[in-house]
Amino acid sequence: MPSIVATSSCSNLLVNRTGASGIIFSNKNGSYSNNMDCHWNLSSNTNLKLVFFRFRTEASYDFVYVYDGGSASSTLVGNFHGRSRPAIVSSSHNKLFIRFTADHIIPSEGFAASYHGKQRVKNAV
Secondary structure (H helix, E strand, O other): OOOOOEOOOOOEEEEEEEEEEEEEOOOOOOOOOOOOOOOOOEEEEOOOEEEEOHHHOOOOOOOOEEOOOOOOOOEEEEEEOOOOOHHHHHHOOOOEEEEEEEEOOOOOOOOEEEEOOOOOOOOOO
């Protein structure tokens, strides 16, 4: 059974639904704030999956960065912005680091993503 520990640098922008899933977001209602710089650290006993279900940031100025590992020095999976919802992100190991940065003008509706531990498939005997 997957077990995930999730932390956020910004208060109230993380919801742990169960020990194996939750939601991260830039804002709950309305628009996110100017000059945001938040990060989320997900760590599990199995690989992780991140699924964006809301995504709208100011194109070319406000970014969501996803790293395959436990920090911003890990391998960058992608930097996402604008209105196109990113594809599902899967970790290659047991950690994901997500960072959101916004400039000082034109906030937008923001993003929300669910995270899950990936169930390991048992080999048939």
